Amino acid sequence: MTTITLPKPKIQPESPRRITEAQVEVLLMILTAVALTLSLLLERFEASAMVITGLNLIAYGAGGYMGLRGALHKLVYEREIDVDLLMILAAIGAAVVDQWHEGAMLLFLFSLSNVLQDYAIGRSRQAIRGLFKLYPNEAKVIRHGQRQIVPIHEIRVGEIVLIEPGERIPVDGIVRQGRSSVDQAPITGESIPVDKMEGDRVFAGTLNIQGVLDVEATQPAQDTTLARIIKLVEDAQESKAPTERFLERFESIYAKAILAVVGLYIVIPPLFGWDDFTSNFYRAMVLMTVASPCALVISTPASFLAAIASAARAGVLFKGGAYLENLATLKAIAFDKTGTLTTGHPAVTDLIPANGVEDRELLQWAASAEDRSQHPLAKAIVQYARAQSMPLLVARDFESIAGRGIEVMIDAHRVVVGSPAFMGDLPADLTAARVRLESEGKTVISVRRDDQALGLIAITDQLRPEAPALIDHLHRLGIKVVMLTGDNRAVAARVAQLTGVDEVYAELMPEDKARIIEQARAKYGAIGMVGDGVNDAPALAAADIGIAMGAAGTDVALETADLVLMGDRLELIPLALRLSHKARRVVWQNISFALAVIVLLITSALIISLPLPLGVLGHEGSTVIVVLNGLIQLLIWPELMRQRA
Secondary structure, eight states: OOOOOOOOOOOSOOOOOOOOHHHHHHHHHHHHHHHHHHHHHHHHTTOOHHHHHHHHHHHHHHHHHHHHHHHHHHHHHSOOOOHHHHHHHHHHHHHHTTOHHHHHHHHHHHHHHHHHHHHHHHHHHHHHHGGGGGSOSEEEEEETTEEEEEEGGGOOTTOEEEEOTTOBOOSOEEEEEEOEEEEOHHHHOOSSOEEEOTTOEEOTTOEEOSSOEEEEEOSOGGGSHHHHHHHHHHHTTTSOOHHHHHHHHHHHHHHHHHHHHHHHHHHHHHHTTSSOHHHHHHHHHHHHHHTOOHHHHHHHHHHHHHHHHHHHHTTEEESOHHHHHHHTTOSEEEEEIIIIIEEEEEEEEEEEEOTTOOHHHHHHHHHHHHTTOOOHHHHHHHHHHHHTTOOOOOOEEEEEETTTEEEEEETTEEEEEEOGGGSOOOOHHHHHHHHHHHHTTOEEEEEEETTEEEEEEEEEEEEOTTHHHHHHHHHHTTOEEEEEOSSOHHHHHHHHHHHTOSEEEOSOOHHHHHHHHHHHHHHHSSEEEEEOSSTTHHHHHHSSEEEEESOTTOHHHHHHOSEEEOSSOTTHHHHHHHHHHHHHHHHHHHHHHHHHHHHHHHHHHHHSOOOHHHHHHHHHHHHHHHHHHHHIIIIIHHHHHHHHO
């Protein structure tokens, strides 16, 4: 059987290539085929028996080397019996009854099956290895005022890296100068390039398309988001799916049972005179071969690895087969509000000027006053004004009043922007507007110039446009949706009304969210939690499946969640659910097929004396079929669907 392994993260240039174990296995398989063919030909022409025996031994040695090594390692170090041992014993048994060619054919087909498995599973591994190709070997940095080309592992935090059009960005960093479009698909799964300008974050492995960027490195090469993604996908093997763990335990018990049954079958019929020893022993070797559960054992890890690799290319990172399999069992999903169902960035929604004041006048005085403030609400007002190309006035004597707002001087006027509660009396029309806006869950800002109320500005966190469609999609799948937030009840009720969630819990502390997850599990069953991976960490850990959203570069999300969405895209959740359901279907297709083939071959071996070569062909053929089924449906099929879309 083939052990699925992945390369370890390696940022430095690779050493000269050496022959791999897979290549050795191919060479041994070819040697087995050549020795077997020559043995058959020489026997037909009545060549020397010693030469023919020598060729048979070569075929046995080449065809059985890898299997014998794996079987002995399992037997000696883990004290377990696996299917490799069954194959080796069956081949030895064939030689005992002077059926060398059948035994050599068994070993050849067994080797061929493993080679084909390696190739098929290698297609899955290529999707992961492809991430390594996203790293350039060298980068241009500014040192001592001069441009230098250095290996990427020598780039230091704080250094300026020059990225020209068509080059891949070597490290995570902040754009300090320049403007360009960057293809972030390898990291976030976004299909459209993202515009980058001064102050924006960029990620290692992304492609600079147009302009020249000066990027300040914020992480060494070995700690970039890309490096952590590679490590995360590699480690996904360690957490095996429940079905896979069961089949691994089943393999050992089943192999021992087969050895016991075959042993009894060898002894009992000749003992009672039901059959002669030679023909009965040969049939026992066939039985041992066809009863081996190779296809059954390999079907699950091969299918889940293909699904994990396919998901990684789309920006969905499963931390293991267990989470991939269990995602399909969810009966409810809880969402954090801020930054998940909403954008997490407040924006201006309403301008309510006082009588005699124009909208532009209200906005210009408010934005001019807030221009120097770092408060998120202030930034929302300034950004809204600049989006309309509004010129700002010069403010001086800036003073921040904690919990109230700000006060500045503009052209000899005292301008105050802040909470209406601390602004004194408002005109009746503005008071009514304030009550209405606050009932809609919006934050209201009052603007006053000297003793004149200029008006109100309403600000709220913006709902993601795709959120209502996502909730509707989950409802059609029969999944209940719960919203958890630390925000006030009015804001939570507004978002719930717009999205259609089933239950809302507001004004929660992080530990409260974890408690609500436990309550929802008792009510609905298995539950997932979608959050930003920071203040939602307790809830992510408490859920059956923790899903971190928009987690590119967020350590807490990568460590706490079971499933990471590298892009800030809600539509990745249905994609992950579809892939989970499909992976489970493929696995059970493979299990059903493998069991049916085993039953058919065992019946044929006992009733119609199935020849060993045909038994081997059916056994190894079924193994390759289940691997290819998983590969096509879970790795190639999603890729074809994306291309067609």
